[in-house]
Amino acid sequence: MASVPSLAATLDKRLTEAITAALPDAGSAQAAPAPGADAVDPMLRRSDRADFQANGMLALAKRLKANPRELAGEVVESLPPNEEIEGVEVSGPGFLNITVSDAAILRNLAARSDDDRLGVPYADRPGTTVIDYSQPNVAKEMHVGHLRSTVIGDAVTQILEHQGEKVIRRHHIGDWGTNFGMLIQYLIEHPHELDHESDAANAHDEGEAAMARLNRLYKDSRPLFDSDEEFKSRARDRVVALQSGDEETLTLWRKIVDESKTYFQGVYEDLDVEIHDEDIVGESAYNDDLQQVVKDLESSGVAVRSEGALCVFFDDVKGPDGTPTPLIVQKSNGGFGYAATDLAAIRDRVGTLKADTLLYVVDARQALHFRMVFETAQRAGWLPEGAARQLAFGTVLGKDGKPFKTREGETVRLVDLLDEAKERAAVVVREKAQDLTDEEINTRAAQVGIGAVKYADLSNSMTRDYVFDLDRMVSLQGDTSVYLQYAYARNRSIFRKAGDLKPAVHPTLSLAPQERALGLHLDEFADTLAAAAETYEPHKLAAYLYGLATLYAGFFENCPVLKAETRELAENRLFLCDLTARTLRQGMSLLGIRTPERL
Numbered sequence: 001m002a003s004v005p006s007l008a009a010t011l012d013k014r015l016t017e018a019i020t021a022a023l024p025d026a027g028s029a030q031a032a033p034a035p036g037a038d039a040v041d042p043m044l045r046r047s048d049r050a051d052f053q054a055n056g057m058l059a060l061a062k063r064l065k066a067n068p069r070e071l072a073g074e075v076v077e078s079l080p081p082n083e084e085i086e087g088v089e090v091s092g093p094g095f096l097n098i099t100v101s102d103a104a105i106l107r108n109l110a111a112r113s114d115d116d117r118l119g120v121p122y123a124d125r126p127g128t129t130v131i132d133y134s135q136p137n138v139a140k141e142m143h144v145g146h147l148r149s150t151v152i153g154d155a156v157t158q159i160l161e162h163q164g165e166k167v168i169r170r171h172h173i174g175d176w177g178t179n180f181g182m183l184i185q186y187l188i189e190h191p192h193e194l195d196h197e198s199d200a201a202n203a204h205d206e207g208e209a210a211m212a213r214l215n216r217l218y219k220d221s222r223p224l225f226d227s228d229e230e231f232k233s234r235a236r237d238r239v240v241a242l243q244s245g246d247e248e249t250l251t252l253w254r255k256i257v258d259e260s261k262t263y264f265q266g267v268y269e270d271l272d273v274e275i276h277d278e279d280i281v282g283e284s285a286y287n288d289d290l291q292q293v294v295k296d297l298e299s300s301g302v303a304v305r306s307e308g309a310l311c312v313f314f315d316d317v318k319g320p321d322g323t324p325t326p327l328i329v330q331k332s333n334g335g336f337g338y339a340a341t342d343l344a345a346i347r348d349r350v351g352t353l354k355a356d357t358l359l360y361v362v363d364a365r366q367a368l369h370f371r372m373v374f375e376t377a378q379r380a381g382w383l384p385e386g387a388a389r390q391l392a393f394g395t396v397l398g399k400d401g402k403p404f405k406t407r408e409g410e411t412v413r414l415v416d417l418l419d420e421a422k423e424r425a426a427v428v429v430r431e432k433a434q435d436l437t438d439e440e441i442n443t444r445a446a447q448v449g450i451g452a453v454k455y456a457d458l459s460n461s462m463t464r465d466y467v468f469d470l471d472r473m474v475s476l477q478g479d480t481s482v483y484l485q486y487a488y489a490r491n492r493s494i495f496r497k498a499g500d501l502k503p504a505v506h507p508t509l510s511l512a513p514q515e516r517a518l519g520l521h522l523d524e525f526a527d528t529l530a531a532a533a534e535t536y537e538p539h540k541l542a543a544y545l546y547g548l549a550t551l552y553a554g555f556f557e558n559c560p561v562l563k564a565e566t567r568e569l570a571e572n573r574l575f576l577c578d579l580t581a582r583t584l585r586q587g588m589s590l591l592g593i594r595t596p597e598r599l
Helices: 007-022 056-064 068-078 102-113 145-162 178-189 203-227 229-243 247-270 283-300 338-351 364-379 414-432 438-458 481-496 513-522 525-535 538-558 567-590
Strands: 044-046 052-054 085-091 095-100 128-132 166-170 304-306 309-312 327-330 357-363 388-393
Touching: 007 044, 007 052, 007 056, 007 068, 007 095, 007 102, 056 068, 056 095, 068 085, 068 095, 102 513, 102 567, 128 145, 145 166, 145 357, 145 388, 145 414, 145 438, 145 525, 145 538, 145 567, 166 338, 178 203, 178 229, 178 247, 203 229, 203 247, 203 414, 229 247, 247 414, 283 309, 283 327, 283 338, 309 364, 327 338, 327 364, 338 357, 338 364, 357 364, 364 388, 414 438, 414 481, 438 481, 438 538, 481 538, 481 567, 513 538, 513 567, 525 538, 525 567, 538 567
Parallel strands: 128 166, 128 357, 357 388
Antiparallel strands: 044 052, 052 095, 085 095, 304 309, 309 327
16 A cells, blocks of 8 residues: 655645745745755644644745735745645744644545555655674673673664565674684594583573573683683694684684583574574674775775774874774784774675665764774775764663663673563562463563563663663553553453454544544554664664553543443544554564553
């Protein structure tokens, strides 16, 4: 089915046409707007005084040196008869307060309901986006610092794909470097360290067992590396063997990586995020291209040798003493750091994967690094200007306002945090639904607890720090996913009691204020998704869904559904319930949050 223009989009079109008809000179050179602005913009927005308010007459009058109230009156007179607008009032210095008809609201909602996508259009010109998120390190536990990258990256991916974009996921895991020489050499000298027979019941248990083996390997090898110079020397030689492709070394390296992937998958399953093995492309994947990166940068003059290292300098990047701080592509000893693999990844993503856009969901503290990497790639001609963007996120804080740590000052393990969220949620679920079995409670608790953690992250602007407070996250009150999930479950309970009553639209009915408010908000779903996709900001969708649940609560309290005065009214209200439920479910799904039918 074709997309359904929102009432806001339709009104904007009607007003633009009316302005052009009433004021033919509005778009002329003499009345030219500021660069980048539309020649005729009604500046339409939702309003408390009416359904919508158009403020564009003020800016237009200033450009035309005219009276804004008189201009507004002329525009009203130029509005042709239409089915959307019930009334227009000129207000204040020249605002237009617009009320839409009940019938127009219901017609638009009926069109949305008839479409599996709820009237959400595909993007006009979808492209290919590579998104780099959730970058854990091999042989290391995932911690609270990995939460934001994973949750934000997954939500942005889902929203873009829903708009029709081709999205290629890339998890740039840390699977290369000096630590692997130590671990592999220890495995060679202790060959049964990672051998195991698994009887784990699920991915979580198998993942925990895999991490226990990796932890044991690290704890056994590290003291030996620090205390035994001969072992340290053998471990360093092993790094060279790894980088040169020695088969025995690579076999053991793959064993460590595979154990880590088993662990990663257990955490991702807990977090209810789908990660495919082919999307995990670590630093090692670009090893063969690093020498070519160096050669191309040096031969083009983008990078120069400085004290033996290959560096890229920037006029505006200097250290505290005023000396230039370069991006080091190759160290003086010939080794490579993050810059080299990041540049090689850009070459692959643009050149091989044919990406139009590169997104990096990475901690804000790495902003300078990525700015330098992007500019270097642009100078080298590997990256079109503006094609790469860091989606920088803030820090997860404890209740003390400091970075979230354990009482011992250690980084919080992600699996521990998720387990606690599910335990807290189980208490809430048990209190609300006493007729559920223990198995059902555990299932709901996972959906509620993990949803609470995700929503707390996604409902904040990603650039902001936020406080990790499980008590608030699993509350039924306020801006939480539990509040949204409860709104959905309460909605579904109506249908279990509806008997033979079915949702149906009756456009001739008059709407109560709560029905109008709910209907107008439902009509904004597609526009909200488009805005969230355009700016890569999932919090815009989260805010919309909270607004929807809040408006539904007002509707639920004031507009009886099953006990409505007439059957037509009951069917119409049941239709509003159904569209609300479908919109909540679709929106929350794009945020990676489940919607239990009962709670």
